[in-house]
Amino acid sequence: MLQAVKSANPGSGDEPWVGRSIERVEDAALLSGRGRFIDDLGVQPGTLHATILGSPHAHADILSIDVEAAKRLPGVAAVLTGSDVKAVTTSLVVGVKAPVECWPIAMDRVRYVGEPVALVVATDRARAEDAAELISVEYRPRGAVVDPLGTLAPGAPVLHDGFPGNLASDRYFRYGDPEKAFAEAPHRFSIDIRYPRNSCTPIETYGVVASHDAGEDAYEVLANFQGPFSIHTVIARALKVPGNRLRLRTPPDSGGSFGVKQGVFPYIVLIAAAARVTGRPVKWIEDRLEHLTASVSATNRATTLAAAVAADGKILALDWDQVEDCGAHLRAPEPATLYRMHGNLTGAYDIRHVKIRNRVVVTNKTPTGLNRGFGGPQVYFALERLVQRIAIGLGLDPLDVIKRNLIDAGAFPYRTATGALLDSGNYQEAVALAVEQGRLAELKAKRDEARAQGRLYGIGFTAVVEPSVSNMGYITTVLTAAERRKAGPKNGAQATATVGLDPVGSVTVHVASVPQGQGHRTVLSQVVADVFGLQPGDIRVNTEIDTAKDAWSIASGNYASRFAAAVAGTAKLAAERVAGRLARIAASQLNVEAADIVFAKGFVASRHNPENRIAFSRVAALSHWSPGSLPDDAGQTIRETVFWTPPELTPPDDEDRINSSLCHGFIFDFCGVEIDPTTLETRIDRYVTMHDCGTILHPGMVNGQIRGGFAQALGAALFEEYAYAEDGSFLTGTLADYLLPTTTEVPEPEIFHMETPSPFTPLGAKGVGEGNCMSTPVCIANAVADALGVADITLPLVPARLAELVRGAEPPPPDGGAIATPAREGDRRLRGEGAASVKGAPEQVWAMLLDPATLQSVIPGCQSVDKITDTHFRADVTLGIGPVSGRYRADVELFDLDPPRAVTLRGGATGALGFGNAEGRITLAPDGNSGTKLTYSYDAAIGGKVASIGGRLLDGATRVIIGQFFTALARKAGGGGAEGSSFSLFAVLAKVASLFGGRR
Amino acid sequence: MTRLKADQRHSVRFSLNGKSVEGEAEPRMLLSDFLRHQLGATGTHVGCEHGVCGACTIVVDGMLTRSCLTLAAQVDGCDLKTVEGLAPSADRLGVLQQAFRRNHALQCGFCTAGILMSLDHYLASNRAPTEAEIRDLLSGHICRCTGYTPIIQAALEAAAELASSKKETSDA
Structure with missing residues (x-):
């Protein structure tokens, strides 16, 4: 084998290019x-465009899908539903051994809001969206569950029969002798954590262009997919072709990913299937609502972490109980988020005894996938919050507890209890440098001064090991050793x-x-x-x-x-x-020995006689x-x-020890935060972040990765949460609801470096891009806990949540008049009641309520009212909202008629913007003054797209509108005449929907 | 005002970066889609389609405009400037663009066009902005890669450079 020459050119005085912040060629x-992003590239003439109809329900059976009207629309080439996709594909593989299927489109049941139900392919996107609105889907809603612990409770709705009790995996691990350590330790500390769902939300959404060659049964796909290309095998298998018949290409540029674009792969399968069915290339560019609702997110996790602790703060053992919520389907490579950190569950600390229970559950939320930090934020939030609690409990300085537990500088390479081989580092030195260069003493003095003035100021610390270069075998830790032997080795x-x-x-x-x-x-x-x-x-x-x-x-x-x-x-x-x-x-x-050759300044030359040279070219x-x-x-x-491939990345051993990653950088962060005592807004005063990522190849880019990760982590700490209502409605479908940090919220972190090269990589470099997503959320939370003196902190640290911590739950509004009662805790149904005086006699009001002609004339945009029976009405309503119109189908039945004294109305409306259902009871009584006293009570629920894009306003607005409606009804009836309004549930629902507009 | 028929395509003409352009659009077609897919001016990107992210920002008749919240038909007869019009020539970058490159003020570059347009527009009439003013201006843009500071730095550097070059010109 030929010997490699030295890359640098010693003695020439020329600095190597590596290590310099040169301007980017990009x-x-x-x-x-x-x-040249995917949507900037041209497509083959005749390419069709797809749009996806997503489920408005979190959990429902699909009773029927009527696509005839959509298919008849000019320009529509095909409408695919689950059965059409099933005919040309097979289920996506699932990462655990269980009899479940995982399709990229709903088959006969939807399990999360936004799950694809139908795919429309047309000559252009606008026509495809027009057609999608004509698809009529009949659902039978099921109970939904969104909480990772709630989904395990007896009686919770079950998502998949193959996951009994919604439990997809349940594994116990034991390293060292944790029972003994806990039994003998003088102290035990424990913490319960709920880590929220969030996402790094790239500004460019998913894009796919697919075509199919029927002659060779081969697919060509262009997608802004980011890997890992293990997913190529998943896609090819789903499309029922060998890997050599799935040509997957990526565009030259991609508008950010942060892991998220791994999640485009189910859509690759869908669009490729559409290309096969239509025989034409098909293009799909995801829109923002689709992205927020149904692309992918990080996992949310419920964790209980306990530590056995010595009197001096030394952690002797950890006991992890993690319940990982992967959403409605376990999509590849999940449950990888849970196992990516398996070798690093002891963080930066020397802890030899560890007990773990890992459960993976499914809930009625969007399936999860890659996201910057990938498992790190969830783990470190628990571990580093616990370290702070230990310090408080023992009356120690949190930084002293960190230092007491750091892995010794002489111990590298260090094998953690759970199997990671930490390649290199000097954590003590990194901490000391950060404390000095980051001026911790000054920050502490500032805190003292602020507190003396009665201000809310706190300091938080975090020490984190940042793993990089994943072992392709770590995910098999979810299997037992016996299952792994059967499946064959995976590593490297x-x-x-x-x-x-x-x-x-x-x-x-x-x-x-x-x-x-x-x-x-x-x-x-x-x-x-x-x-x-x-x-x-x-x-x-x-x-x-x-x-x-x-x-x-x-x-x-x-x-x-x-x-x-x-x-x-x-x-x-x-x-x-x-x-x-x-x-x-x-x-x-040149007539010299090969060992004498150097490469410099465009020439290949003799080291000893530089004049003896030849041009490189x-x-x-x-x-x-x-x-x-x-x-x-x-x-x-x-x-x-x-x-x-590094030899250090071995498969899990029989004791379930796994070197889950090749390199391990070190991060030590501290920060000072001040909280406004009135608004409870958190302001980052100073943020110090020390990184050891081994050899730095391009300082500008390394700092760019740190700043970018920090900004995303700041969002996760303070603003961001993919919020779901208890019924599974998705509440953050716009960037006005899912708040991202902007220039006015993101301060410049003070970045410091130390370089301990990795002995395991050719350049000595380690990963650096994800670290702050792991360290920063918990560092800020520790600072906020310090400022407020509270023990339990849940992200995101929005002012309303801090207000509850500091001041207790908000009191209910004062009683009075016809104000609707607040929604019950954990219930999106809205209830209210009220009364009004009307001038006409009860008989007159009664007649209006039952007259379809009156209804048709007063409901906005009403096309027709069909009287199915005397007590059953059906209406088609088209609502124009700005430039967008949506069609609704409303169905109302009357019950418990007691003319002219009382009636119950029950009904629902469904349309492109969502669905609603309501029940109302109206009673009419003579007021003794030739008029009528009308009293009403209602119980309404609204979901679907309106909940996603207008959730922040929806509940309040609904109450206001229903209240206004009854007031108006009373007024109109009092005025009498054929032009008078009437009670109509669909008018109410339509009015609510009209508030929130649609988009195209 | 002319009433356009919803189901017909209408001719739309305007000036794009100093050149007159023309295309056909249904009344409902967004300006961002028209620029990108009818005219091939793909430098303007679409990130959220509801006016929050700022990626699609362009200048219409001297006003910063979200092209995703504007209909193509609305700009008939207008004067538009997009990111394609910023560089002095195809192989050279302008002062602001160079400052972005020097400061690593972009990573994926997807949101960059909108940010450049806001800054180009602002710096034309604000010679000596403060950091707070730049941060306030750019609070209508979302960037997920950079953490913003390099963008602020680039803007301040470009402002200083533009101010000094203006001064030199006026002194000469």
């Missing part, structure tokens, strides 16, 4: 509107890089890293330029992937912070392999033009592909 195009993480030299000697690099904005092309040009003694501008890097032509493997893609540690290092290895051969060729031409081109003149042992230098 930026010129992106800054001038010439980016193949990275690939190709370096090519063309006939004029210019250098091209290709990797399967699928960047989503991180600047991989720039860093790779630096790495390879150093090896060849060239300028970064001489190296052209391509990071698009085409599974039909490129080198790739299941670990390919952009996740688990693997680029710097694995991919960039592999590119270095590939370049060195080519350089080794070039050195042999040059040596023969000449040597590089030789394999093309004159292979006969190469030395026999040199081999070709045209193209070299290196596959690299």
Whole structure:
């Protein structure tokens, strides 16, 4: 084997390119509107466009789907429902052993709001959306469950028969002797955590363009998928083709992902199926409502964590009980979020005894998937909150408890109790540097001063190990050792890089890293330029992937912070392999030993006699033009592909120890926060973050990753939650409901670095992109807990939640008049009652209530009222809302008629904007003054899209409108005449819906 | 005001970055879609379609405008400026764009076009903005990659550079 030459050029005085913050090669195009994102690329003429009809219900049986009217609309090529998709695909594989299916579209039952129910394919998107509104789906709602512990309760609605009691997996682990440690420890501390659902929400949504070649039964897909390409196997299997008949490509640019675009894969299956059914290419670009409602999210988790603790704060053992909520389906690679951190459940601490119970549950929420931090935020929130509680409980300084437990600097590589091999670090030094450079003493003085003035000021600390480069085998820890033996071994993480030299000697690099904005092309040009003694501008890097032509493997893609540690290092290895051969060729031409060859300033030269040299491009081109003149042992230098997988990534052993990741960076954060005593708004005063991510390849990009992760973590700490009502309605379907941090909320973190190279990676680099998503939420929570002096803190730290902590629950509004009673806790049904005096006699009012002609004339946009029976009415209502109109079908029945004294009305309305149902009881009594006293009570529920896009206003507005309606009814009836209004449940529902507009 | 027929396409003409352009649009077609899919001006991106994220921001008749909340038919006869009009030539970047590149003020670049348009518009009439003013201006844009600080830094640097070059020009 040829020996690789040194990449740097010692003695020349030239600094290597790696380690410099050079300008990015990506930026010129992106800054001038010439980016090539998926929706910027042209498509084949005749390409069709898809839209998806999502479920308005969190849990319901589909009784029927009528697509005839949609199909008749001009321009519509096809409408696919579950059975159509089932005819050409098979279920997605599920990551645990259980008899459940997982389809990308609902078959006969919906299990979360937004779950695809039908797919419309038409000549353009607007026509597809027009047609989707004509699809009529009849649902029979089931009880929904959204809470991870509630879903385990006896009697909870069951989502999948194959997951009895909604439990998809239940595993116990034991490392060391935790029982003994707990029995003997002087102290035991415990904490209960509810970590919320959130998502890093890239600004570019999902996009897929798919086509199918019926002759070869082969699919071509372009999607802004980000990997891991293990998912390629899942997609191919679902499409019922071998991997070589699924050509998956990515566009040159992708508008952010942060893990989220892994979740496009069920939609790849759907759109590919539509391409097969229609025989035409089909394109789908997700819209924001679809994205927030039904793309993917991080898991929410209920955790109980207990620690056995010595008197000095030393943690002797941990007892984890984690209940992971993966939403309605266990989609690949879940339950990976739960197991990604398995080797790191002891964090940065030396804790030898650990007990774990891991449960995975399903609930009526959107299925989960990759999200920056991936399991880290959930774990560290529990662990680092507990560390603070231990300190408070023992009367110690939280920082002292952290320091007491840190892994010793001399212990690396350090094997954790649960199996991770921590590669390198010096945590004590990192903490000391941060304390000094970040001026902790000054911050403490500031806190003292603020508190002396009666202000709410707190300081929080976090120490975190940031894993990167995932072991492809860690997910198999969810299986028992016996199940793993049966399934065959899974381990490693193949990275690939190709370096090519063309006939004029210019250098091209290709990797399967699928960047989503991180600047991989720039860093790779630096790495390879150093090896060849060239300028970064001489190296052209391509990071698009085409599974039909490129080198790739299941670990390919952009996740688990693997680029710097694995991919960039592999590119270095590939370049060195080519350089080794070039050195042999040059040596023969320059009549020197290969060991004497150096690459510098565009030349290949003798180290001892730099004048004896040859242009790089000449040597590089030789394999093309004159292979006969190469030395026999040199081999070709045209193209070299290196596959690299670290030997440290072994499969789980029989005791369930797993080295879940290759590299482990270290982060130590502290921050000062001040809370406004009136508004309870949290302001970050100062945030200090110390990182040791090994060798830094590009300081500007490393800091960019830290700042970006910090901003997203700040959002997770203070604002963001994918909120669901108890009935499973999704309440945060717009960016006005799902609040993201903006320029006015994000301060600049004070970033410090230490570099302890990883001995396990070619460049010494470790991942850095996810760390603050793990450390920052809990650091801020610890500071807020410190400021408020409270023990339990739940994210996000919105002022309303802090107000409850500080001041107790908000008192109910004062009684009076016809004010609706507040909704009961955990119940989205709205109840209210009221009374009004009407001038006409009860008989007159009664007649109006039962007259369809009156109804038709007064309901806004009413097309028709059909009187099915004397007491059963059906109406079609079209509501124009701005430029958008939506069709509703309303159904009302009258019960318990007691003319002219009382009647009960019960009914519902469904349409593109959602659904509602209500029941009202009206009583009419003579008021003794030739008029009528009308009293009413109602009970209404509204869900679907209106709940998602207007949830923040919906409940209050509904109450107001219902109240207004009855008041108006009384007034109109009092005026008498045929023009008078009348009681109509669908008018009420339609009015509510009209408040919230639709979108296209 | 002309009443357009909902089911027909209507001719829409306007000036885009100094050049007159023309296309056909149904009355319901959004300006962002018209720019991107009818005219091929794909530099303007669509992130939320409800006016919150700011990615689609362009300048219409001197006013910052969310092109996702504007109908194509509304800008008939108007003067539009988009990100494609910022660079002095295809192979050169303008002062603001260079400052963005120098400061790593973008990562994925998807939201960048809208931010550049807001800043370009603002800096034209505000020579010496403070950090607080830039932060206030850009609070109508969401960026998920950068954490914003490099964007603020780039804007302040560009403002300083623009101010000094203006000064030089006026001194000369």
